[in-house]
Amino acid sequence: MQKISLLARDNNSEPKSLDDGAKSLSESRSSITSESVRPEEEANGLSIMQTLIHLLKCNIGTGLLGLPLAVKNAGLLVGPFSLLAIGILTVHCMVILLNCAHCLSQRLQKTFVNYGEAMMYSLETCPSAWLRTHSVWGRYTVSFLLIITQLGFCSVYFMFMADNLQQMVEEAYVTSNTCQPRKILVLTPTLDIRFYMLAILPFLILLVFIQNLRVLSVFSTLASITTLWSMALIFEYIVQEIPDPRNLPLMASWKTFLLFFGTAIFTFEGVGMVLSLKNQMKHPQQFSFVLYFGMSLVIVLYICLGTLGYMKFGSNTQASITRNLPNCWLYQSVKLMYSIGIFFTYALQFHVPAEIIIPVVISQASESWVLFADLSVRTALVCLTCDVSAILIPRLDLVISLVGSVSSSALALIIPPLLELITFYPEDMSCVTIAKDIMISILGLLGCVFGTYQALCELIQPINYSIANSTAVYA
Secondary structure, eight states: OOOOOSOOSOTTOOOOSHHHHHTTHHHHHHGGGSSOSSOGGGTTOBOHHHHHHHHHHTTOSHHHHTHHHHHHHHOTTHHHHHHHHHHHHHHHHHHHHHHHHHHHHHHTTOSOOOHHHHHHHHHHTSSOHHHHHTTHHHHHHHHHHHHHHHHHHHHHHHHHHHHHHHHHHHTGGGOBSSOOOOOOOEEOOSSOHHHHHHHHHHHHHHHHTOOOHHHHHHHHHHHHHHHHHHHHHHHHHHTSSOOOGGGSOSSOOHHHHHHHHHHHHHHOOOGGGHHHHHHHBSSGGGHHHHHHHHHHHHHHHHHHHHHHHHHHHGGGOOSSGGGGSOSBHHHHHHHHHHHHHHHHHHHHHHHHHHHHHHHHHHTTSOGGGHHHHHHHHHHHHHHHHHHHHHHHTTOHHHHHHHHIIIIIHIIIIIHHHHHHHHHHGGGOOOHHHHHHHHHHHHHHHHHHHHHHHHHHHHHTSOOOHHHHTOEEOOO
16 A cells, blocks of 8 residues: 655654644655655656656555455446546546645745645635634644544555455465365354454564664565565456356445445545655656556556456455455465565555654653653554454455545545645636536545445444354365
8 A cells, every 4th residue: 555755854853743743744655665755875866767666556555456346336337437537536636736735835935845734835825814823724634634544554454464364374274276266165263353463463563663764665665576466466367267247237326336435545545645756756847747657557457457356256256356366375375475565565654644643742752761652652553553453354345445435535535626726716716627626525525424424334234253254265
């Protein structure tokens, strides 16, 4: 899920409030893929290729592996077209965010405006006196949603790693050297999946203690290599001997479509960092090309994996496509490699909420307790993602849908159109633009409300844990 400066605050001073901490949000978000916003060795900015790589990395994560099930929840025909529509709307909202930030930075004579600041500054100039008075809450809202979204990503990462680790361990004695289609054989696990989560927890805590950006950039590169290798093997398998898809439903029920919406929105993770990427480019005016080209590749990848994965596995499609892969050592390596990539990506994604929350906490601590407070908050946040995962296991697909519906939809579809209305309304916007922005926001709100409701309803349903945590292996 992914990935420029982490530490936006001055090293010689500490922010005294959430407002100050949130100022580093954009730089923190963009840290997920690189070393610093303006690295000393790259004083002239990022090249087109570097920016493209960062954009691709921030949009490819665990949600990608759940797209075959998402297409199943929407239907073989409705799924791909809906993915295309959501992708186009998301890119359009990214462009809206870029235009609003550019207008506000020129209006206020600032060199750079991040997502939270754009919301706050636009409210400061809106016609409503009440909104102008409470404009700072615009920044707080965006910061809160990003915290929820990123911690949600980390919880999903926890689930994904524990699930794959359990599969590899439990299936080791039936794993063969011959790769054949996986047949269903329910195995009751000898160890609960929460044991594997606890086994991973100490290593993640140690990982997030690393604050050296050079070291994290190495981890980011390693994560990219393992992810690329895993995706190549997945596509190599699913394009072989695809069954006749005519028996698959073209359209699913509206209830499962709501789950599709949340999963689809979850996968588009790059909205929060487009502003920083443009600001860091050597030639920012070329960012439009990078955005359209990069997101076109992402959308094509999403549609191909989701559609081909569903066509390949049909009604047996699992929450993660890795569960459908043959139980041989070659494809077990896919789970291992992707899990390694997700493990290192966890630390990179974790920096976003950490760099918002930690400055607020350490500003209240004495100088002698700053380091202890910093490490304690990091530990607590990692344990929080572990606790959330332990509670919601084994519903990985529903958690992805829930996180996407609750916060990702707000950041990607609801807020940008409203931001455009507030920013450009004094400049006599056309009725078409106003209607378009209202429709997009309403669509995002409906998806948020109903998608959240459906995911919560599914999560609270009683479930047989022994079956849910069992693994399907090739006999």
